[in-house]
Amino acid sequence: MIVAKRKPFDEIKEMIKGHKKVLIAGCGTCVAVCLAGGEKEVDVLNAELDMARRLENKPLDTGTITVERQCDVEYLEPFDSKVKDYDAILSMACGVGIQFLAERFPGIPVYPAVDTTGMSANLAVGLYEERCRSCGECVLGMTGGICPVTMCAKGLYNGPCGGTNEGNCEISDDQPCAWFKIYERLATQDRLDCILNIKEPVGWNDQVPRTLVQPGYKKPEKAKNEE
């Protein structure tokens, strides 16, 4: 899932200092599961902001709303009637959701209350580890199901480099070397031939905004007046 962490409180407070009425918007999917921006976190931030602004003698009029997904137009309708009562939105969704709200309500500022940090696995309650960079050219088949783009600090396709240190990455003893793990896994599966050949330079697919249309579907045609 997509994970995020809440921004430092002072940074959030500073962003909205010029506003008097702020709608705090949560998202009920990924960021709720990773404990960063669901209904509960919206309530906590709401209480903190309310308290801080009262102490500064600049009371803040806040409202809260949490929808199933901020990244899906299907769930955004509840915002339409609410937004007009506020002069800013503070979104606790991932970067996609934040932008989607900003696009729907271009007349008012939308601020991020979280930093989106990637696509991660849930290892324990509150513990997440990044596993995919959505490079668009998956090599997990040849690397034993371990992603070198994400896990190798240099993103090497023909690793390991010379910095491998007792199975760890040169950047930290806490970071396992992706290629050491790839080697071990493939050795166990008797599939080392997968990485004997040179992996040629890849075409980076993430250099322009990507659009995905699944087979059998098509992009909606542009209305005449938009052309």
Add this chain to the structure above:
Amino acid sequence: MSTEENGFKSGSNLEKILRAGHFAFTGELGPPRGSNAEEVREKAKHLKGVVDAVNITDNQTAMVRMSSWAASLLIMQEGLEPNFQMVCRDRNRLAMQSDILGAYAHGIKNMLCLSGDHQKFGDHPDAKGVFDIDSTQLIGMVKKMRDESKFLGGAGLENAPKMFIGAAANPFADPFEWRVHRLAKKINAGVDFIQTQCIYNMDKFREFIKRANDMGLTENVYILAGVTPMKSVGMAKYMKSKVPGMDVPDEVIKRLQGAEKGKVAAEGIKAACEQIEEFKEMKGVAGVHLMAIEWEHKVPEIAEQAKVLPRPQF
């Protein structure tokens, strides 16, 4: 005579020495953290006539330094042949190819293709690491430019840069069993010569070379064994514990500790020379790459003591 006519890939001095079957001896020079050309020239003076080529490091340990190609030009003015190092950390494929063309236009004929230390180690730990391509892919790119007169993207280029292509190998990093296969990949990519990580664990290196010999790899690539003399016990301990991928056995440290006061550095040099003597006789080793880190002025003395002088002239 063009390189096509005489059968050389680049015609560099280093290539000629290796092709002629001489035991090669290369040195290293770290460019300054500033723009003082004199500092480069001063270091270069000690190496002249003593080594066959000089590696010019490329932002080594991820610290900003004078660019590798610029320092390479400075040492060429001093009559030395550079081995232009290039890391994948700081440039994408466009910048790399244009630097290769520019370097060759100025007469640089050797280059060393490296991944590069991670930016976290250096003085700009928050920098974006590029790693558009990796060291193995870089080797292939230079070979394509040299042998096919083509850019990586496939378009033709004029006046192919005839580089003698080098790369690194670390026989000591994990997993040990994979290291010869990684060497094989670099050979398949088109590497001409290899300079290894600093060697202290001789047993492990002997085993590595034996495996490379058994696989027939050493018939297809020149391997220069990496040697760095220890200046002090502190340096040895630092190399052991702090430098990634470095294998410093306890005996090496003990030997230095056993040296008389004021003679630790001399003991370090003596140990290095003993290694060089063994490399001269070792099947599969074509030379030595001496990395006398910030100790360039000692290189003539080390070369003398290691009996690698005079250097062959072409």
